[in-house]
Amino acid sequence: MTFRDHAPLSVLDLAPISEGSDPAAALHNTIDLAQHAEQWGYRRYWVAEHHFAAVASSVPALLIGQIASATRSIRVGSAAVQVGQTTAVSVAESFGMLDVFHPGRIDLGLGRSGQRRAEAAATPAGPVAISAPTPSRLVDGVVIPEPLDVTALLAHSPLARSFEVLTQPGAQPPDFDEQVDDILSLLDGTYTSPSGQELHAVPGEGADVQVWIFGSSKGQSAHVAGARGLPFAANYHVSPGTTLEAVAAYREAFRPSSVLAEPYVVVSADVVVADDDDTAQHLANGYGQWVHSIRTGHGAIEYPDPATAQPLPADQLALVADRLETQFVGSPDTVVQRLAALGRLTDADELVITSVTHDHADRLRSHELLAKAWGLI
Template structure:
C-alpha cells in the first residue's frame, strides 16, 4: 500500500498563540511518527494570522529535533522568496543535524498576498526565474567541485531530496524535465490535478535523483467516530477558506453546527470546488473516499492535511486515518493473493 504522510500548517486557533501552535505541531509529529506516517511537512506562509510556520526551516529543525525516524521537510519552501544559496545552507544544516531525514519541497508561489510578497522579495521577478533557481540550488548539493567558486557549507555533497510542488501544469512540466518527485496541492487547488499528473508521468526524464516518476498527492482528511462529527469538525477549514476569499484571513475558527446559517450560498458554492479533494467522515466513509481517490490518481503517496480546530480531535483524526491506511493495505494484500 502507498505511504501516508502529513502536511501541517501549524494552525493558530482562535484565542491561542503561535507558541501553542508550534508545540502542537511537535506533539502531532510525534504522534504521526508512532502511527507510522512516512513524512511530516510544514509550509511557508506569510502574513497569515492562522499559520505559525512562516520560518519554515526553523520549524523543521524543531520537529526533527523532537522526533526520531519520521522524515521532516517543507511543503514547501517558496523559493522565489529566497536565494538558492541561502536555502542550500539551511537545508544542508538540517541534513547535517538529522541525516537521512530531511526533504526539500519547493514552490513557485509567494505564500502570501502581493503586498506581503513585495515586502519579502523586494524584486517581484523571482517567480520568472524559478526553473533556473531550482537548478542552481541542485548544484549547491553536488559533490565538491574545485571549479565551483561558491559553495554551500553545509550543503555540498549532501543528499537532500528536492521535490517540486505545484497546483498547475507548470510544476508538472518542470518536475518531469528535471527528473524530480512531484507533489500536487489538490487539497486546496484540485482543478488541474489529473492533467498535471498525466503530463508529469508522460514527460518524465530519469535523473540521478529519481529513475521513475513519483507523484505525491495532497488530500484533506477529517476523520471522527461518526460522519456527523467529522462534518462538523470540517467546518473550521471551510470557514478558513471563506475568510481568505474575503481577504480577511484570521485564526482558525471553532467548528459550527450549521455553516449555511452564517454564510451566503454563493460564497459556499464558490468554495466547494477548492475543497473537492477531501475525505470527511467515519473510518468507513474515509476508507471508501481514499480508495476511490487513490484509484483515480494512481498516486505513489498521499500527503494528508488534517485541519481540525481541537488538537486532541486532530490527533484522533490521524489515528483513525492510520487505521484506514492499514485496512487499505490489508485489502490490497488480500486482493494480491487471490
C-alpha cells in the same frame, strides 16, 4: 507503478492557530502531532510556508529542525519553500545544515508561488466576479470540480499587496527552473556563479536531502519536476480541479535521472476523520470560512470553533465550493474509501493528508483513526 490501496501516508501541517489560541500553542501542537505521526506509522511530516496569516509555519527550515529534533526516524520536510522569496544559496545552506544534524531524514520541497505571485500581480486590476459553481464531475469515485481561476482576486487583494516586504526592494523572482537548477548544483557541488566563479555551499554541498517539486497545475512546476527526474507532489487539497492534468503533465515530461528511474507522485488531500460521519461533519464546520479567508487574499483566519461558526452566504460559498466538496470528511471507512479512490485515479505512489480541526485533541484523533484504518498501525 500501480497504486496500492494502502500505499504510504504522510502528513502536511500548516501549524494552524485556532480561534482563541496563539502561535506558541500552534507550534507546540505541531511538535506533538509530529511525534504521534511517527508512532502511528506516517512516512513523512511536511510543513507549509505561509506569511501574514493565522498559521505559524512561516519559517519551514527552523520548524523542520525542531520537529526532527523531537522525533527519531520520520522524514521531515518543506511543502514547500517558496523559492521566489529567497535565494538558492540560502535554501541550500539551510537544508544542508538540517542534514548535518538529521542526516538522511530531510525533504526539501520547492514551490513556485513567489514567481507565480509576481506574474499575477502584473495582471490588470479590475472587478472580480465569482459565478455560481459549475457542476463537478465524478471520475471513478473522485470529485473533480471545474478549475476556479482566482488569479486576479489574489493578485489585487490586501494580502497580495503586503508580499512586497518578503523580498528586498526591487528584487525580482528568478525563473523557477533556473533557481531549481542553482539549488541542485549547490547541493551536488557543481555550481558556477553568473560571473563564472565556482562556489561551494557550506554546509549544503553533498547534503543527503531529497528534493521535491510541488505543483497545482500542468504548468512549469510539473514540467520542471518531470524533466529533471524529481518526485512531484500534486496539490489536490488546494486545486482539485487541476490535479489530474498536473500529474499527467509531470508523467509526460518525466526523464529518468540519478534520483528516479520512473515517476514518483504524491497527491495531497484535506481530511477530517472522527468515529462517525456526523461527528466528523461537525468538526469540519468552519472549514469553508477558513478557506474563504485564504482565497480572498486576507490570509487564513484563526480556525473557527465549529460550535459557533456561521454558514457562508451563497456568494461566498461559490468561492470555496470546490474545496468543500473535495474535503474528505467522515468515519475512518468513509475517508479510506475516498482516499483509495483518489490514489487509484491518480496512480499515486503515496498520499499526504492535511487535517485541521479547532481542537488539537480532535486533530490528533483524526490522524490516529486514519492511520489505524489505513493499516499503518
